[in-house]
Amino acid sequence: MRSLAWLLPALALALAAACHAASHETSPGGAPEAASPEAGDDAADAGEPASIYIPGATQRPGDPDAGYAALVNDGYVGCGIPYTAYSQVYGAAAADQLLPGRNATNATIPYDLTRFTTTDVDGGVDVVGPNCLACHAAILGGQIVVGLGNTTNDFTVNLASEAALAQALLTDPNEIAELQKFVDRGNAIEPYTVPLTVGVTPADNIAAVLFAHHDVSTLAWSDTPLLPLPPTYAVPVDVPPWWRMSKKHAMFYTAAGRGDHARIMMTASTFCIDSVPQAQAIDAYFPDVRAFVETLAAPAYPGTIDATLASRGQLVFEATCSRCHGTYGSSGDAGGAAAYPNLVIPIADVATDPVLASGAAQFAGVYVQWFDQSFYGQIAQLDTQTGYYAPPLDGIWATAPFFHNGSVPQLEQVLDSTARPTYWTRTFDPSAYDIAAMGWTFTDLPTGQDAQSDPEQKKLIYDTTKLGYSSAGHTYGDALTSDDRTAVLEYLKTL
Ligand code: HEC
Ligand code: HEC
16 A cells, blocks of 8 residues: 555655765765766776775674664664554565564564654654664565665655655544654655665765754754755665675765764664653664674675686785775685775775765755764764775675665676666566676666656666766776686675
8 A cells, every 4th residue: 555655765764864974964075066977987097096094993892682682673763653554554574574583563564664662752652663674684585684785775756745644544642643743854854865766775865954953962853954954966875785894994985984883873863863862762772783783794605606716816806906895715814804904995096976975965064063063973973085985895796786876787897897887777676686697687778867758667767877876987897808807706706
């Protein structure tokens, strides 16, 4: 039924938005910039990158088992759809949507939603809302993989217009008030939530809006924004896999998330919470959630691997790629973590789409200041770089589409910029993942979004000529012979 369907993605988005506040708002330039797809192909080969080392930060210790339990059961989501309404629309989840380790309340709720009791009205309201796994889990090979980024969410729909329909399912005033709170906040962020295509999230755009609506010292919600609002254009962001966090010193593509990672992760609750004590209650267990995230390892490649070819590929990789992406397995210390260099590569060198890292929001400073002066900033900071983290490549076979904006459908194309499609589409069915190609089965299209007038078809097109969607850059694999490229690809299966 469609009447409630919009509410759930809206909340997932808000959850992420708050969490992923910082990726671009801190840019020094501040003003929005046009994407220049041709910008830096030439810079990529210019010797050593002027890379930026990201130092580590002390993390609060946590208990991974308690963290998993909290992740799949607790009410950090903060608000949601009253269960009374939810249960009139949805039945028990199918068996393949269920996760182990859930409490009795959540036993029949799908993995990406959590049912809990809110804390803001008398006695609380029994609600259902999306949890972190709405974006940070995905189906691969028929299994739910916790930590794998979901690249099939559709955030292109206009979320706000159908709220009244959900209200018609409720009679209890507390429940109506709870839904109304969610709807009001959804309306506040709605102009900022619509990307051009299915599969990417507008997450990084929205935190600024949420910060603007919360008092910096009390965290109380204000219907009137207290800070200037950012531009509405939703910069597309691909959800990264959680298993990278055991190696990465900072969170996010631009290394914006510094200091205590648990405190940054729990910023997700900014959408719903209205007071410091509420934030403190969630913060009390988020070190456990962070500890769980850090225990995750990449899934092993399920196909066959040609070991001889892979070891030849390792030599090429270590000569061509390791200076940025590190070394793995036996050639790295302690399983490879110690050999991961934690580098951000300036846009001028990596030359992938610049928008996310170079000023997609024009009021940058005010949002960073809000964060740093708020409860969140007590032990965490936002510090964005004008470049992109060279990520650990563990489990890279499973994480297409590639680059921070999800602009490249298959792994071989990352290593050959001339093979990347300008306009492409896919079915968004998880079963269309091509293990051998290490990416999505896709269709190369002759024309882009402008040539398609049907909005339902248009939103299925990844158009790399659009602002923020460029697939240019990262030409480090272009000079490889085709044999060497094949060998590197085989090696990447082993990571
Ligand atoms: C609507 C989707 C969405 C939801 C919900 C969401 N996230 Fe994210 N998450 C993202 C995106 C997109 C990024 C990448 C943002 C960036 O780097 O600019 C990200 C990045 C992260 C990272 C950093 C990964 C890295 O490699 O730097 C962590 C850790 C994380 N999220 C944890 C969480 C937790 C914990 C929750 C729940 C409290 C959550 N996220 C909810 C979309 C989401
Ligand atoms: C100068 C540093 C540098 C070198 C050398 C380099 N890369 Fe990268 N790589 C990056 C950066 C930075 C990104 C992130 C780009 C973005 O998201 O916009 C990246 C992204 C990637 C990705 C996509 C990750 C994802 O999840 O989207 C893959 C795969 C990759 N590199 C493989 C390689 C391989 C293989 C080589 C060697 C042929 C290589 N890289 C050489 C810096 C480098």
